[in-house]
Amino acid sequence: MITPSQMKRGSRGTTGPSSLPRSTDGRTTRGLGGRTTGVVPQTPRWRTRAKKKMPKKSRATGARRVSRCRVCGSKDLTLFLDLGETPLANSFLTNPDEREEWFPLQLFFCNRCALVQLSRVVDPDTLFRNYAYRSSSSGTVVAHLLELARFVHANLLGSSKDLVVEIGSNDGTFLKALKEMGVKILGVEPARNMAHIANAQGVETLPTFFGSKEAQRIRDLRGGVKVMVANNVFAHVDDLHDFMRGVVTLLDDGGVLSVEVPYLGDLNQNVEYDTVYHEHLSYFTVHPIVKLFDEFGMKLLKVVKLELHGGSIRLLAEKTTKQRPRPSFLTFEEKCGLTKLRTYESLAERVEYQKESLRRILEDARSGGEKIVGYGAPAKGNTLLNFCGIGTETLAYLIDTTPEKIGRFTPGTHIPVVETERFRKEQPPFALMLAWNYEKEIVMKEREYTGQFIVPIPSPRVLPKNA
């Protein structure tokens, strides 16, 4: 299947997701108008035409099809959301004519354990060995990590000899804060560029993926660990069982694991479909995580709701044989319907509605001849742009502060990414806030901006001008 032109998506009618067949093989596709067409027809009408029109796209072959649930192993998976095909969200182009690989972006619901997961798994070496996201690039994230470091230092450590290991430690922002408090630390980070930055700042970091073998190696060299931290890494891991084997290998008895993940409850409530991209293999409620923890003798101590990244949760779990009461969060999720397929089928309908609503706002701004740009070039922005069919005909450019993105072009939509200075100089009448999860931070930072921000999530709206 060759991807049809993304730019034409959304211009035709849509059908609700309830028409989607149960399928675990990903054989569901979209027509030109973003219309869900069910099982792939024998000869799609657009196939020949799309091939001629889009010679620089190639269909990716390196992605594994998911046939069993990553947590419980069940084959009873239902496809409920199909966002079409997109290139990898962080594969910014140096040249807009570069050839791109496109991968299906679809979500399954597991009818046994309620895990939501992607239908395809892209090779992690492709996704994570050279990583564009940097923790220290957002003031909000830095403040959050400092707060977590203070919490760990004050509540989870017994003596100055206790070792803290962070998995997916990125540029070392969190561990550096702990080190400055006198704590022994070690980072594990597969992105070589980030591990290099961390090591250069004195944060010892192993440039590797984490699993049971690495855990044993670390234990042999450094001994057992009192606290392990895994922020925004669980969703990236394909083999969660090997990851958890690694956690219990490394943790001492009574040791604590702190995990932060974007919360599926927030994704559902605020229709944050743009947080779906190929790096995020799983979308968690507490339910499947507790099931996984139980299997490895990790007992949930606490769930903390966080505002970060559009809504996240922090789970603290202890390696212990003691029994713990059933977490009340599980009852809350059941009451909210987060363990039911129909909740996610309804989400898919709201996603379509939200897309049309955003397209109407942008169309109104465009029809007035006003210039629109994009504020931020986050990975999730590329899901939104590709799914909604927003390209250079609508957005003149995107601005971003990440040096690795400036001077490049967005995957799939080929919009140039430029420095923030240009936005401040030109003062375009409208700016689509793709980094909407930092809305407060951005509005504060750009209080001199004379135009208006368009915020796409949770429901598309135009912010009033600054007074």
Ligand SMILES: [Zn+2]
């Ligand atoms: Zn499952």
